[in-house]
Amino acid sequence: MSCQMCSGGVLFINRLLRGACASARAHPQRRETRAVVQLPTRIWCARRTFSDGHQKTGNNGSSGGDEGDRSDPSSSSLNPDHRTPRRRLLPGGRRPLSPLERISRLLPPDSLSPDVAQLREQSQGDVEEDPGLKDDVSSVCGALGPVVKTSDSETQDHALTHDQGDGSVPATLPGERLLMFGELLIAEYTKRRAQYKNMFILKPGERLQSNWGCVFHNDMAGQPSGLFLKTTQGFNAFIRRASLEDYVLYMKRAPTISYPKDANAMLLDMDITEGDCVLEAGSGSGAMSLFLSRAVGSKGSVLSVEIREDHHKRAVLNYNHWRDSWRLRRGEEWPDNVQFYNADLLKASSLLAGRGFHSIALDMMSPQLVLPTVLPHLHPGAVCSVYLANITQVIDLLDGIRCSALPLLCERIIEVPYRNWLVTPAHHKDGSFCVSKPIADEVEEANGNSEEKEVLTTKEQPPFGSISYIARPHHVQMSHTAFLTKLRKCFR
Structure with missing residues (x-):
């Protein structure tokens, strides 16, 4: 009975992969990874069925690759720029696999049809040649699936410089060093009156805990100082090196x-x-x-x-x-x-x-x-x-x-x-800026010569000098x- 289920599952997955091949050939501008992401959830059940037969399992019977991904904190890597996903590397320079690679690896090589085998080889070659495709693949990868190890030199090169093929700016300036394990860092988060600031030592495999979520230390290593990382709860945490002033304020004390x-x-x-x-x-x-x-x-x-x-x-x-x-x-x-x-x-x-x-x-x-x-x-x-x-x-x-x-x-x-001040742009309740009208516009409106103007959306940046600011002393002041x-x- 189990053999019949296995053979049926193989045929089912082969049919789905052939459909992905046909879709990729019909639309060459689309990448295979995006076509396979929308496969039915039954495939994940099929993966669990074949994992015991074709993957190395751990002591608890689960797949060794799955266990490594779930236990690795850097599998949920955070996005520093909040706009485009960045490459997620696992310990040892490994990267998660795309859904297409994970599904095809569930099947023995001899059971794959020629079209599916050709598609798997083509997808692997594209990932090795196109760095942009690697980023997209990493963005859609989940925490499950086996991992592919890369060399330490490739990981180090990726951590030190960005892709400079199109003349982009290097990751580091002369005399600048990237964050490395053992350094003293400061994590800050401020929103209205809620403020979080903590000094910690960057250590491999650890995480920074707070009421606003946690940030994994592995996501900070190899990055420049002064970056924003999203916590597990979606808040933006600012990560930078600790200055001497920060250190003496947050270090362990004996007397004051x-x-x-x-x-x-x-x-x-x-x-x-x-x-x-x-x-x-x-x-x-x-x-x-x-x-x-x-x-x-x-x-x-x-x-x-x-x-x-x-x-x-x-x-x-x-x-x-x-x-x-x-x-x-x-x-x-x-x-x-x-x-x-x-x-x-x-x-x-x-x-x-x-x-x-x-x-x-x-x-x-x-x-x-x-x-x-x-x-x-x-x-x-x-x-x-x-x-x-x-x-x-x-x-x-x-x-x-x-x-x-x-x-x-x-x-x-x-x-x-010492008196701290808060100076910030004024916002409406919906988050848009409070835009003040220039004097010339007010005179035109008073004379009845004003014309209808476009409404400023939250995504547009208002011109210089048109934003109202709020300035007041900080509610927390250092006393004597x-x-x-x-x-x-x-x-x-």
């Missing part, structure tokens, strides 16, 4: 970090240039250490001292983590110019012996206690910038300088505010972070 806006103001106060030697008291989570490391460059050095061991370990880990990601991102080493020490600065006079500093950054509870120790090592006329959380600490600092008669001049005490006290060494 020095926020980038305050760190930049401190760098300006201290007037740090490449080649300077800087002392940092209070490593914390390593945020300020990274900003100082970038400011002094490969010719300079930073001495960072932390009294707490757990804070010291966290600062070292964060610093090394950023350096590892930078090496993958740029292909060069981040300057190893920060020396971390777990010590009490009041009792570490031997650590400062024979050293001179162009500037000093203090981020600690009672900086007035260490000023008599570090001040002799500060160059005359140089600046000591102090990061304090509340105004009471500022008062204690100035009172300690007065009582100790230290040669320091308090130039200023500032608080760095710290007081920055600028002290300059002087002679009295």
Whole structure:
């Protein structure tokens, strides 16, 4: 009975494939893959019937190719440009097969008619010769079916450059590198007041989970930074490399970090240039250490001292983590110019012996206690910038300088505010732009000389200056972070 069913299924599939051949010959401009996509759903049942007899099965009895496709997260590759499907590659450079290839592979070679065998060979040759056909085939492929492995060199060439036969722009510019595993990336999604932002490490086989769906890491590797990928729920997620500001805001912390806006103001106060030697008291989570490391460059050095061991370990880990990601991102080493020490600065006079500093950054509870120790090592006329959380600490600092008669001049005490604004085009409820009429048109309408004009659709782009914009402060604002006290060494 089963043999009769198999032979009947073979004849049925052969008839369908012959019909596809006739359709392809009658309409040569149509591709065979599109003609076969609309086959009845009975073919998929026939495929399940013959898979056990003609395909290698796994432990659970399912087809090995099917199991690999379903378990591979990159089989549901996302579209970065939202308009044209892009090539979907499985691990090892494999690509999914077209429906025509999957159906024909269910049958033994000796059972195929000459027309069907010729059509299968022709479709395979077209996929190998025409890159555009490969993209179309991949766009209609499902998650089922065996896979065809391609060489690693072909996969690498496809990841590095686009097809340049028609003079298209290369995928990378000089000095640019594509995303690779091990890098630190930022995923963002913003729609009205709903905002998602997350920093993660790109790893093979993993996925980025969120309330708006997930994005597979394999779809990001080999792509340029700054691309949009659709999540499994259809939302557009913006993927880019993490900047130093992003890293210090989203890295693991021990104590509270020095926020980038305050760190930049401190760098300006201290007037740090490449080649300077800087002392940092209070490593914390390593945020300020990274900003100082970038400011002094490969010719300079930073001495960072932390009294707490757990804070010291966290600062070292964060610093090394950023350096590892930078090496993958740029292909060069981040300057190893920060020396971390777990010590009490009041009792570490031997650590400062024979050293001179162009500037000093203090981020600690009672900086007035260490000023008599570090001040002799500060160059005359140089600046000591102090990061304090509340105004009471500022008062204690100035009172300690007065009582100790230290040669320091308090130039200023500032608080760095930050105010984010939202500036966006105004839209109607249907999603169309709110177009404002030019003054000349309003005068014509008032005089009764206006003519009927075409209604602007959502797909058309209105001319420059005709869109109404909405500008208002962001509903989430960063409040107080710290007081920055600028002290300059002087002679009295």
